[in-house]
Amino acid sequence: MTAILADPVSEVVAAAEHLLARRTGAPVTLVDPVDLGGSGRTIVLRVRVDENPFSLPRTLVIKQVRNSFDGGAKTVIAQSTDGARSFDSGAAFLREAVSYQFANALAKDARPGAQLLASDLNSQLLVLSDLGDSTPISALLEDPDPDTVTNTLMAMAQAMGRMHAATVGREGDFTALLRRADVGHYCDEISDQVGRVVAEVPSLLAELLGVDVDAEVTSQVDRGRQLFSGGRFRAFSPSDLCPDNIIVNDEGVRFLDYEWGGYRDATLDIAHSLVSFPGCLCSVDLTEERASAMVDAWRAEVVGMWPALADEAELGRRLVEAQLIWVWLSTYLFLPEDHSRIAAVREHHLSIPRAEALIVRWERLARAADVTGNTAVASHSQQMVTALRARFS
Numbered sequence: 267m268t269a270i271l272a273d274p275v276s277e278v279v280a281a282a283e284h285l286l287a288r289r290t291g292a293p294v295t296l297v298d299p300v301d302l303g304g305s306g307r308t309i310v311l312r313v314r315v316d317e318n319p320f321s322l323p324r325t326l327v328i329k330q331v332r333n334s335f336d337g338g339a340k341t342v343i344a345q346s347t348d349g350a351r352s353f354d355s356g357a358a359f360l361r362e363a364v365s366y367q368f369a370n371a372l373a374k375d376a377r378p379g380a381q382l383l384a385s386d387l388n389s390q391l392l393v394l395s396d397l398g399d400s401t402p403i404s405a406l407l408e409d410p411d412p413d414t415v416t417n418t419l420m421a422m423a424q425a426m427g428r429m430h431a432a433t434v435g436r437e438g439d440f441t442a443l444l445r446r447a448d449v450g451h452y453c454d455e456i457s458d459q460v461g462r463v464v465a466e467v468p469s470l471l472a473e474l475l476g477v478d479v480d481a482e483v484t485s486q487v488d489r490g491r492q493l494f495s496g497g498r499f500r501a502f503s504p505s506d507l508c509p510d511n512i513i514v515n516d517e518g519v520r521f522l523d524y525e526w527g528g529y530r531d532a533t534l535d536i537a538h539s540l541v542s543f544p545g546c547l548c549s550v551d552l553t554e555e556r557a558s559a560m561v562d563a564w565r566a567e568v569v570g571m572w573p574a575l576a577d578e579a580e581l582g583r584r585l586v587e588a589q590l591i592w593v594w595l596s597t598y599l600f601l602p603e604d605h606s607r608i609a610a611v612r613e614h615h616l617s618i619p620r621a622e623a624l625i626v627r628w629e630r631l632a633r634a635a636d637v638t639g640n641t642a643v644a645s646h647s648q649q650m651v652t653a654l655r656a657r658f659s
Contacts, residue, residue: 274332275299278309282328282393285386293317296326307332312396323395327380331359331390358525359390360449365527366392368440368502376432378425378504378521387447400515404615407509407550416556422512423536423560425519427567430501430532434571437500437529456505456526457494460591463598464491474601475653482642483590490591497531499572505530507538508546510614533581536564537588541630544596547608547623548616552630561585582638589634590643593627597650600624621658625651 279296286294295317302310311328366382380394406418433440464487471477479487504511505526513520540557542549565575575581599607600620608620618626632647 274309275301275311278311278328278330278391279313281330281386281389281391282313282326285384285389285391285393286322289384290322294322296328299328302327322383325396325398326383327394327396329392329394331356356390357449358455360387360447361444361527362524363387363392364440364443364447364449365502365504365524366394367443368436368527369524371439372429372432376428378429378502379524380520380522397513397515397517397520400513400520402510402615403512403514403519404509404548406514407616415551416559418514419539419550419552419556419560420563421514422519423539423564424567425521426532426535426539427564429503429521430499430535430564431568431571433502433529434500434568436502440502440529454494454528457530460491460494460595463591463595464488467594467598470598470601471650471653475650475657477649477653479646480642483646486587486590486640486643487594490587490594493531493534493588493591495530497533498574499532499568500529501532501568503528503530503532503535506545507535508543508614509548509550509616510546531588532568533584533588534592536561537585538592540585540634541589541592541596541627542623543616544592544627545599546611546614547600547618547620548611548614549618549623549626550616554633557630557634579638582634583640586631586635586638586640586643589631593631593647596627597624621654625654625658628654 279299283294283296286296294315296313297316298314300312302312309328309330309332312325313328314325315322363382363385366380366385369377369379370382372378380397382392382394384393385391403418403422407415409415409418467487468479468484471479504521504524505528506523507521511522513522538544539560540552542552561581565581569575601624611617628647628650632644632651635641635644635647
């Protein structure tokens with residue numbers, strides 16, 4: 267008879283013990299599970315290794331994607347940059363496992379997050395190194411000391427740059443891992459979503475705000491879209507770079523959750539922060555000085571790989587186009603009255619009302635475009651700010 271364990275936590279711990287025992291060839295006992303707060307479809311635990319025959323770390327983190335909580339359905343509702351929507355959780359798990367496998371091969375100081383110690387694709391289980399005592403970056407970004415906030419943002423940008431520089435030219439390795447895990451045929455969820463954004467936002471702006479988009483802006487939006495599948499500066503990205511997925515520990519800034527991990531133009535990552543995390547409603551007080559310091563910290567890490575980014579005009583132009591596509595995405599997500607999507611991201615620590623978030627993002631884009639002399643995007647952004655203020659007043 268097979269014993270039925272009392273709760274999902276016990277099931278996950280038992281599955282991890284079984285996986286590690288297979289890997290080490292000896293029994294492994296895990297005790298004192300602590301819930302680290304996974305989403306509705308995942309369980310994430312910190313456990314202590316009680317029996318440690320092969321010098322495993324004293325503590326581990328276990329993550330399992332659970333499909334059985336909704337009656338065994340393979341399609342679940344999850345939070346991503348598309349809000350609450352259905353997607354294949356199995357594909358997302360495989361992409362995350364592959365991303366961790368890929369990151370394992372990087373030098374420790376360039377590894378963006380935890381080390382993968384073991385995985386089981388059938389049970390959708392990951393055993394990861396424990397990043398130890400850490401502080402959510404959202405807490406540091408709320409610090410009353412402005413220097414702490416600035417230094418934290420620079421450290422985050424610098425960590426991004428180290429990750430990008432370490433993964434340049436290794437896209438073939440990542441793709442080979444995807445194919446080996448049988449996820450090479452799965453589409454890039456975020457890239458596909460951005461394609462919908464480009465197609466649907468003009469009619470959305472016309473219908474809800476009375477704003478028409480001219481051909482030059484549309485052309486630049488399309489160039490921004492191409493950064494997801496092409497671009498000159500391709501590097502690995504965890505992709506889900508919300509502050510809730512970023513921590514700071516003794517080793518520096520670390521990125522969590524790689525379900526959307528993959529290769530794209532690296533300017534998208536730094537631009538994602540400059541418009542204050544467009545996939546959610548998080549907001550950070552980004553002065554011009556802070557934004558400039560972030561860009562400089564990131565560029566210092568990657569310019570050796572991409573000397574073209576030493577050119578201020580070239581970098582500025584590319585960052586505006588990357589910011590433009592992100593702000594369009596944010597508008598696509600949060601301008602319509604989609605209450606379930608909005609509620610899903612209002613729980614984030616740095617969340618602000620959607621009207622404020624959208625206006626701030628368009629204002630920042632207007633300033634960035636104006637500085638670089640991009641009159642088409644600057645004018646479009648100012649028009650959007652005016653229309654949004656009128657709609658939400």
